[in-house]
Amino acid sequence: MxxxxxxxxxxxxxxxxxxxxxxxxxxxxxxxxGVVGSVLGMLENGATHMGVATDHVIESFRNQLWPxxxxxxxxDPELWAQFWPLEDALEAMGVVVWPMVEFEADDxxxxxxxxxxxxxxxxxxxxxxxxxxxxxxxxxxxxxxxxRRTGExxxxxxxxxxxxxxxxxxxxxLALVGDSADGFPGLPGWGAKSAAAVLARYRHxxxxxxxxADWDIPVRGAARLAATLADDREQAILFRxxxxxxxxxxxxxxxxxxxxxxxxxxxxxxxxALGAPGLAERAARLAAxxx
Numbered sequence: 001m002x003x004x005x006x007x008x009x010x011x012x013x014x015x016x017x018x019x020x021x022x023x024x025x026x027x028x029x030x031x032x033x034g035v036v037g038s039v040l041g042m043l044e045n046g047a048t049h050m051g052v053a054t055d056h057v058i059e060s061f062r063n064q065l066w067p068x069x070x071x072x073x074x075x076d077p078e079l080w081a082q083f084w085p086l087e088d089a090l091e092a093m094g095v096v097v098w099p100m101v102e103f104e105a106d107d108x109x110x111x112x113x114x115x116x117x118x119x120x121x122x123x124x125x126x127x128x129x130x131x132x133x134x135x136x137x138x139x140x141x142x143x144x145x146x147x148r149r150t151g152e153x154x155x156x157x158x159x160x161x162x163x164x165x166x167x168x169x170x171x172x173x174l175a176l177v178g179d180s181a182d183g184f185p186g187l188p189g190w191g192a193k194s195a196a197a198v199l200a201r202y203r204h205x206x207x208x209x210x211x212x213a214d215w216d217i218p219v220r221g222a223a224r225l226a227a228t229l230a231d232d233r234e235q236a237i238l239f240r241x242x243x244x245x246x247x248x249x250x251x252x253x254x255x256x257x258x259x260x261x262x263x264x265x266x267x268x269x270x271x272x273a274l275g276a277p278g279l280a281e282r283a284a285r286l287a288a289x290x291x
Contacts, residue, residue, distance in 0.1 A: 110245035164196025262287030
């Protein structure tokens with residue numbers, strides 16, 4: 001079996017900001033309708049086991065570690081109002097949802113991927129998000145990333161081709177380069193190419209020789225980069241902690257608990273409230289065909 005793990009927060013943003021053919025939205029839930037319809041489409045196309053991770057709140061334990069870490073400030077109120085209804089709608093459709101509070105949706109995806117991959121019955125774990133953070137979870141052929149917008153599937157070789165480092169070095173790479181979406185800057189002077197060149201050779205921050213003279217690879221501005229890392233090593237380690245996804249974010253579960261068995265009776269009411277009663281009809285037809 002394949003297990004599909006979906007970044008519900010990313011999907012909600014994506015559908016909320018996608019061009020709409022019909023601007024009328026009396027229910028005020030266009031983003032939720034888009035995500036629910038998209039997830040239902042995955043089931044109609046053969047997905048059998050899935051879980052959706054959401055940010056029930058935006059803040060997490062990381063905000064206590066770094067004051068500049070991302071918050072919910074600036075989120076469009078109309079979008080913000082759809083966070084919890086999305087969770088309710090997906091649950092009513094019969095999909096497993098992990099609403100995260102202390103941790104983030106990305107942590108839940110990382111934890112779920114590790115749990116699912118440990119089950120020998122699972123052929124592949126497909127993490128449905130293009131988010132570079134999740135690149136650290138990819139393994140050779142067993143856990144992959146899927147960008148549902150483009151259809152690109154990214155395995156370990158794909159992560160290395162895109163970022164210049166293997167999955168195991170992604171958190172170190174982010175520590176040096178920074179992640180503007182998450183609100184930490186990386187180290188001054190370190191760019192994507194220089195970080196990739198150094199980590200492709202040394203893999204992790206603590207393995208990088210403190211003196212540029214001891215580096216056995218040519219890197220432009222090596223002396224300046226080495227000095228910056230020496231001065232800001234503790235901050236780099238902190239940034240790596242921020243970038244490292246927590247595989248303990250979910251309690252253990254059996255993979256069979258992710259099997260879609262059909263919608264709850266109340267999904268018809270939920271679909272009508274969303275202004276899309278056809279979603280319930282589609283889900284009911286699909287469930288009937290499984291019996």
